[in-house]
Amino acid sequence: MDITEEMSGIELARHYYVDVVGPVLTAWRPDLPYAAARLGSGSDVLGLDDATSRDHDWGLRLTLLVGADDVAAVDEHLAEALPETYRGLPTRFATTWEPVVRHRVEVATAAEFARSRLGIDATRELAAADWLALTGQSVLEVTAGAVFVDGPGEITALRERLRWYPHDIWLRVLAAEWERLGQELQFVGRTGSRGDDLGSRVLAARLVGSVMRLGLLLERRWPPYPKWLGTAFSATPSAESAGEPLARALAATTWQERDSALAAACDAVLERQRVIGLPAPEGPATEPFYGRPYRGVRDVPKALREVAGDGAALRAVEQWVDGVDILMDPERRVRVSHAFRPAVSR
Numbered sequence: 001m002d003i004t005e006e007m008s009g010i011e012l013a014r015h016y017y018v019d020v021v022g023p024v025l026t027a028w029r030p031d032l033p034y035a036a037a038r039l040g041s042g043s044d045v046l047g048l049d050d051a052t053s054r055d056h057d058w059g060l061r062l063t064l065l066v067g068a069d070d071v072a073a074v075d076e077h078l079a080e081a082l083p084e085t086y087r088g089l090p091t092r093f094a095t096t097w098e099p100v101v102r103h104r105v106e107v108a109t110a111a112e113f114a115r116s117r118l119g120i121d122a123t124r125e126l127a128a129a130d131w132l133a134l135t136g137q138s139v140l141e142v143t144a145g146a147v148f149v150d151g152p153g154e155i156t157a158l159r160e161r162l163r164w165y166p167h168d169i170w171l172r173v174l175a176a177e178w179e180r181l182g183q184e185l186q187f188v189g190r191t192g193s194r195g196d197d198l199g200s201r202v203l204a205a206r207l208v209g210s211v212m213r214l215g216l217l218l219e220r221r222w223p224p225y226p227k228w229l230g231t232a233f234s235a236t237p238s239a240e241s242a243g244e245p246l247a248r249a250l251a252a253t254t255w256q257e258r259d260s261a262l263a264a265a266c267d268a269v270l271e272r273q274r275v276i277g278l279p280a281p282e283g284p285a286t287e288p289f290y291g292r293p294y295r296g297v298r299d300v301p302k303a304l305r306e307v308a309g310d311g312a313a314l315r316a317v318e319q320w321v322d323g324v325d326i327l328m329d330p331e332r333r334v335r336v337s338h339a340f341r342p343a344v345s346r
Contacts, residue, residue, distance in 0.1 A: 189294020192255020
């Protein structure tokens with residue numbers, strides 16, 4: 001069968017493993033313990049690739065996880081034994097991060113692969129500082145793709161460990177996102193009332209992003225990087241009630257409309273917070289800001305932190321750093337995050 005427009009990257013990777021890579025390994029070392037998967041970078045790992053995704057870094061890609069003593073030998077054998085093409089696609093090609101023509105079966109140990117994405121050793125119990133150094137996208141590059149076989153069971157165990165934050169850290173990360181909303185919501189009206197409509201629009205757009213992240217956090221779903229944030233949010237229950245006011249906030253032509261729409265969206269996600277059984281104050285999510293004619297967030301962060309068992313404010317790194325060059329570099333991200341150490345550990 002030829003490659004068709006309908007075949008996703010995950011489907012292609014599965015066929016590539018079953019038809020080519022798996023048989024090559026079996027013929028060479030039938031007792032080799034390994035895991036084969038499509039993990040790492042790429043929209044196809046998230047199941048979101050389309051025809052446009054194929055213009056770079058898309059193709060015959062796999063992740064092969066083996067023991068430390070086997071990494072070099074497996075990589076070398078694949079370099080020699082893989083065919084030149086499979087279903088009309090080259091098995092060797094350059095990528096944007098490595099402009100060298102070579103096979104794109106990433107061979108590593110499970111621990112090495114996870115560290116290359118997360119920046120931390122995820123084979124052990126994680127401390128609070130480790131959890132806060134993770135971005136949603138970095139975790140998804142380990143947990144969102146397809147695992148075709150996992151003989152040793154290591155990647156399955158890693159993915160289970162990274163399923164979600166520990167409960168108390170989850171509550172504090174939620175509190176931090178509400179706090180982000182509370183720090184700027186009132187400025188939408190303040191700037192607008194001063195005649196700064198462009199500034200009001202910019203602030204509203206930032207706050208829409210925070211509400212969308214809240215919608216994902218409430219459902220225990222790791223937020224992807226910004227290109228796919230809206231797509232991921234649209235699949236949450238919060239989108240059913242908050243999606244329409246968020247769209248109104250972005251389309252509004254006056255600050256009053258923006259202020260009202262954002263308040264409605266905050267009410268919607270707060271109601272969802274109640275429905276799933278998390279702490280939330282009674283009443284609406286917002287209130288008049290010091291009697292002024294625009295809204296501010298009520299004491300939602302406090303309610304969450306009190307139940308978490310500690311008043312300490314914890315923030316995930318992507319809640320206070322927005323530099324792409326830092327967030328996408330695991331080592332730099334962990335260094336920056338650990339320099340802002342939380343007051344508690346786990």
